[in-house]
Amino acid sequence: MSVVRSALIYFAVVFGAGFALGLVRVTLLVPRLGVRAAELIEMPLMLAVVMLAARFVVRRYPRPPAARSRLGIGFLALALLLAAELAGALLVQQTTIHSWLASRDPVSTSVYAIVLLLCAAMPWIIARRTG
Secondary structure (H helix, E strand, C coil), X not given: CCHHHHHHHHHHHHHHHHHHHHHHHHHHHHHHXXXXXXXXXXXXXXXXXXXXXXHHHHHHCCCCCXXXXXXXXXXXXXXXXXXXXXXXXXXXXCCCHHHHHHHCCHHHHHHHHHHHHHHHHHHHHHHHHHC
């Protein structure tokens, strides 16, 4: 299976789960706990989704097995995730990039950036661990 197709599947699983968890976060957690706490509670769940999605893609579509291909899958999925998030901010929330970035909580955004980097590397990490 091609890198692009594997990346699309990986992106779709992670984005779909993130969208569902985001709905729960915004409607149930943010009003009760605030933005920072709600986003920090969501992060371990998203990391688990990232790990499971990467494992699924690596096991279900074992070719191409090279590290370069696995990193390509992860970074292409990351690019799609960032594009989707930016499109959501610009189109749905009708905000500018600057105001969207300024509105982000610095603590939860830092943790989010780490999760995104792990998302990009996870297909490679999982492939290495599973041999």
